[in-house]
Amino acid sequence: MRGNPLRGGSLKGGAASPERAFLLALQAPDHSDAQQSETLEELADLAVSVGYTCAGQLVQQRGHMHPGTVFGSGKLVEIQEEIAAAEAGVAIFDGNLSPGQGQNLEKKLKVMVLDRTQLILSIFGRNARTREARLQVELAQLEYMLPRLVGLWAHLDRERGGIAGTKGMGEKQVNIDRTLIRNRIAKLKGDLRQLSRERTTQKSRRANCFRVSLVGYTNAGKSTLMNRLTDTRLAAENRLFATLDSTTRVLVEDNRPRILLSDTVGFIKRLPHELVASFRSTLEVARDADLLLMLVDLGHENWRGHIETTEQVLREIGADSVPRLVVFNQVDRVDDRVRLLMAKRQFPEALFISALTEDCAPVKERIVAFFELSMVTTPLLLEYRDYGELDKVYQWSRVDEVRYEEDGIHLTITSTPANLERIRAKVPVETQSTAAGTP
Numbered sequence: 001m002r003g004n005p006l007r008g009g010s011l012k013g014g015a016a017s018p019e020r021a022f023l024l025a026l027q028a029p030d031h032s033d034a035q036q037s038e039t040l041e042e043l044a045d046l047a048v049s050v051g052y053t054c055a056g057q058l059v060q061q062r063g064h065m066h067p068g069t070v071f072g073s074g075k076l077v078e079i080q081e082e083i084a085a086a087e088a089g090v091a092i093f094d095g096n097l098s099p100g101q102g103q104n105l106e107k108k109l110k111v112m113v114l115d116r117t118q119l120i121l122s123i124f125g126r127n128a129r130t131r132e133a134r135l136q137v138e139l140a141q142l143e144y145m146l147p148r149l150v151g152l153w154a155h156l157d158r159e160r161g162g163i164a165g166t167k168g169m170g171e172k173q174v175n176i177d178r179t180l181i182r183n184r185i186a187k188l189k190g191d192l193r194q195l196s197r198e199r200t201t202q203k204s205r206r207a208n209c210f211r212v213s214l215v216g217y218t219n220a221g222k223s224t225l226m227n228r229l230t231d232t233r234l235a236a237e238n239r240l241f242a243t244l245d246s247t248t249r250v251l252v253e254d255n256r257p258r259i260l261l262s263d264t265v266g267f268i269k270r271l272p273h274e275l276v277a278s279f280r281s282t283l284e285v286a287r288d289a290d291l292l293l294m295l296v297d298l299g300h301e302n303w304r305g306h307i308e309t310t311e312q313v314l315r316e317i318g319a320d321s322v323p324r325l326v327v328f329n330q331v332d333r334v335d336d337r338v339r340l341l342m343a344k345r346q347f348p349e350a351l352f353i354s355a356l357t358e359d360c361a362p363v364k365e366r367i368v369a370f371f372e373l374s375m376v377t378t379p380l381l382l383e384y385r386d387y388g389e390l391d392k393v394y395q396w397s398r399v400d401e402v403r404y405e406e407d408g409i410h411l412t413i414t415s416t417p418a419n420l421e422r423i424r425a426k427v428p429v430e431t432q433s434t435a436a437g438t439p
């Protein structure tokens with residue numbers, strides 16, 4: 001996000017505030033200072049998206065996590081003092097904490113402790129609008145919670161362990177909760193499967209169209225570009241994970257086959273695996289696409305890292321073999337000419353746009369040209385008794401020429417090999433086809 005969220009508000013005297021967050025991280029030896037500050041800035045962005053102000057930060061260089069408390073005991077004293085001085089009410093760790101580590105840290109630091117996964121889950125929770133997104137987020141939250149139940153109830157055993165008859169109450173409660181949560185998870189999975197089946201029906205209806213999917217790091221400008229290209233008004237905001245569901249619109253109305261464009265959830269480094277699993281069907285929109293528009297915010301210093309992450313998530317969801325067109329966005333924010341030149345040299349095929357300030361017609365043209373290349377032109381004779389199929393021909397292909405003769409309607413049509421196959425199944429084809437664009 002814009003600005004530097006790490007520069008927190010000014011400190012005044014008084015009690016710790018629940019909105020003030022203190023960021024904690026471990027710096028691995030193979031992590032440069034620049035990489036470290038980059039990840040910390042991203043953590044700060046995530047925290048701001050949840051509504052926190054960043055009150056301070058502490059990074060310790062350490063090869064491995066302390067298994068019980070993440071940081072060593074001496075460091076923990078220092079952290080606790082800094083948190084108190086910063087009047088922070090919550091500490092956020094840039095990584096995943098085991099249930100035990102989270103609890104131990106809370107005890108030592110005397111504030112609520114969140115890890116990166118919890119933070120992202122909470123953003124997803126706030127931004128989920130559609131029913132499917134809400135179910136997916138709830139599923140991910142419960143999956144995250146399940147192994148942590150023991151910790152939540154351990155205090156019952158500790159506190160009442162001495163009183164006869166109450167020992168083991170916590171354990172019982174854990175078992176009850178676990179069963180409830182497992183049941184709820186099963187129900188959510190069932191509902192999501194149902195929604196996914198509905199999506200499959202939709203998919204088969206769209207089988208005769210070209211599908212383009214916008215992918216990229218969160219906040220790259222995917223929704224802004226989608227709005228620009230399809231003249232719609234999807235929420236585009238300067239916050240992380242503004243979009244959590246996929247929306248599909250017709251990109252070029254009069255193109256045959258039609259070209260559909262889908263906007264979807266943004267990617268991020270180390271996307272919690274609970275979320276990847278439960279958002280699988282939303283992310284599959286990208287896997288099923290014929291072309292991916294990989295949008296990259298060139299105004300962001302770490303644009304290369306964002307490309308790497310996007311590539312990695314695409315691999316995870318099995319979408320890495322889909323052809324892609326790299327589009328650098330937010331070029332209006334790039335003051336650094338060297339960056340622009342480097343991106344142009346490294347990605348000579350890429351487009352450079354500013355979705356916020358330009359009409360982005362070249363993107364549309366490039367998409368149409370891409371599909372044109374994969375299309376084939378063929379003559380077609382439609383006998384008058386097959387007249388009823390003419391509608392389908394117009395729907396599934398572009399009709400370049402029509403002549404009404406005695407023996408029937410002579411057409412020259414252009415479409416994908418798959419669509420031509422479908423037309424052939426209904427109408428006999430006259431002669432050999434030629435590739436589109438060849439004389």
Ligand SMILES: Nc1nc2c(ncn2[C@@H]2O[C@H](COP(=O)(O)OP(=O)(O)OP(=O)(O)O)[C@@H](O)[C@H]2O)c(=O)[nH]1
Pocket residue numbers: 217218219220221222223224225235236237238239240241242243244264265266267329330331332333353354355356357
């Ligand atoms: N300056 C500038 N800002 C842009 C441009 N494109 C998008 N933005 C801004 O970047 C922010 C994020 O845009 P979105 O379109 O919501 O980004 P997104 O990729 O859909 O983000 P998620 O849905 O969170 O993954 C918004 O504040 C946009 O106004 C651009 O070309 N130039």
Ligand SMILES: [Mg+2]
Pocket residue numbers: 222223224235236242243263264
């Ligand atoms: Mg969006």
